[in-house]
Amino acid sequence: MKNELAKKIILPFIVFFALIAVWSWIATMVEEFPTPSDTYVAAFGGVTADGNEMKGVLNDPFYIExxxxxxxxxxxxxxxxxxxxxxxxxxxxxxxxxxxxxxxxxxxxxxxxxxxxxxxxxxxxxxxxxxxxxxxxxxxxxxxxxxxxxxxxxxxxxxxxxxxxxxxxxxxxxxxxxxxxxxxxxxxxxxxxxxxxxxxxxxxxxxxxxxxxxxxxxxxxxxxxxxxxxxxxxxxxxxxxxxxxxxxxxxxxxxxxxxxxxxxxxxxxxx
Missing domain, CATH: 1.10.3720.10 (MetI-like)
Incomplete structure (x- = not known):
């Protein structure tokens, strides 16, 4: 039972990190393709790898302009x-x-x-x-x-x-x-x-x-x-x-x- 629970937790994380690795590789191959870190910044705000400050989409999801x-x-x-x-x-x-x-x-x-x-x-x-x-x-x-x-x-x-x-x-x-x-x-x-x-x-x-x-x-x-x-x-x-x-x-x-x-x-x- 414990092994089954461990598999349910560990295996999705393995796949997740594999997807991040593939995503990062695509970003190096395709010019201007968003990297995982920059996408995180675009979602939650911060400074990108290029030094650009971005306001996160999820920082203010309730605004009405x-x-x-x-x-x-x-x-x-x-x-x-x-x-x-x-x-x-x-x-x-x-x-x-x-x-x-x-x-x-x-x-x-x-x-x-x-x-x-x-x-x-x-x-x-x-x-x-x-x-x-x-x-x-x-x-x-x-x-x-x-x-x-x-x-x-x-x-x-x-x-x-x-x-x-x-x-x-x-x-x-x-x-x-x-x-x-x-x-x-x-x-x-x-x-x-x-x-x-x-x-x-x-x-x-x-x-x-x-x-x-x-x-x-x-x-x-x-x-x-x-x-x-x-x-x-x-x-x-x-x-x-x-x-x-x-x-x-x-x-x-x-x-x-x-x-x-x-x-x-x-x-x-x-x-």
Whole structure:
């Protein structure tokens, strides 16, 4: 047990220092590429290797200069608002549709070809059309997230329904359950772990999509902030933005994973 714990602590540090070494090597090979130390200074403030004093991006993440010039905290909040709006719409539409597809062969035959066609479409392919429809940055980003993150919810919900034992469904027939009683008492207890797995995948896709969507639509948000820093040649801040996106995505996945585990009867049974 102690060896396992030591590995969990030591091995990530080994990989971390290896990444820093590779990063430093790239910085020596590519002119003006940010070094790890200078990127740290750009994040938290101080003096770079060239002697330039920099104010750290993370020193004042809550500042608001005007509507279009805000600290990194507000950029993340704006992106999360769009992500959760599109994610919530995907749940509202995806779960009932997945239940219907899982319960009905006719619904499966009707919807499955279109799910398989639209599922692999890149979010960037939807963006111009949705921007033309809504003529609004926020609605375009939210609808893009909805369109691209709904598929894991539908597919995993339908899979959960199909994992219900036929014996349970026969019991429901004998007891003459209504469709809603069948869903509430028989299907959902089995399907909920699959639904939350789909939601976890969907949220990861939503956070992935929002960065690309904001880069193209503009406005406020972590994606646009990264693109704006590129236009201003602030390469340090691009790396800081990438790290922040990764950390936020990691936290979102961790939270959804804990929620999914809480509702997963299979893991509770093993515990």
């Amino acid at each position: 005007n509507e279009d010039d805000k600290g990194i905290f507000w950029q993340i909040i704006a992106s999360l608002e769009r992500v959760f709006s599109g994610f919530a719409l995907a749940i509202i539409v995806g779960v009932p549709l997945g239940l219907m597809i899982g319960m009905s062969k006719s619904a499966q035959y009707a919807f499955d070809p279109f799910i398989q066609i639209f599922k692999p479409v890149s979010p960037l392919a939807w963006l111009p059309l949705l921007l033309f429809i809504f003529q609004d940055i926020n609605m375009t980003a939210i609808s893009t997230i909805f369109v691209t993150s709904i598929w894991p919810i539908i597919i995993n919900t339908a899979l959960g329904v199909r994992n219900v034992s036929p014996d349970y469904m026969n019991v429901a027939k004998v007891l003459q359950f209504t469709p809603m009683e069948k869903i509430r008492k028989i299907i959902l207890p089995v399907a909920v772990p699959f639904i939350f797995t789909g939601m976890r995948l969907s949220l990861g896709i939503a956070w992935l999509v929002i960065v690309a969507a904001e880069m193209l639509t503009g406005g406020i948000g972590i994606g646009f902030w990264i693109w704006d820093e590129y236009n201003n040649l602030n390469y340090y801040n691009i790396i800081i933005g990438i790290i922040i996106v990764g950390l936020v995505g990691f936290l979102l996945d961790l939270i959804m994973g804990k929620i999914a585990d809480f509702f997963d009867y299979r893991k509770k049974g093993r515990a």
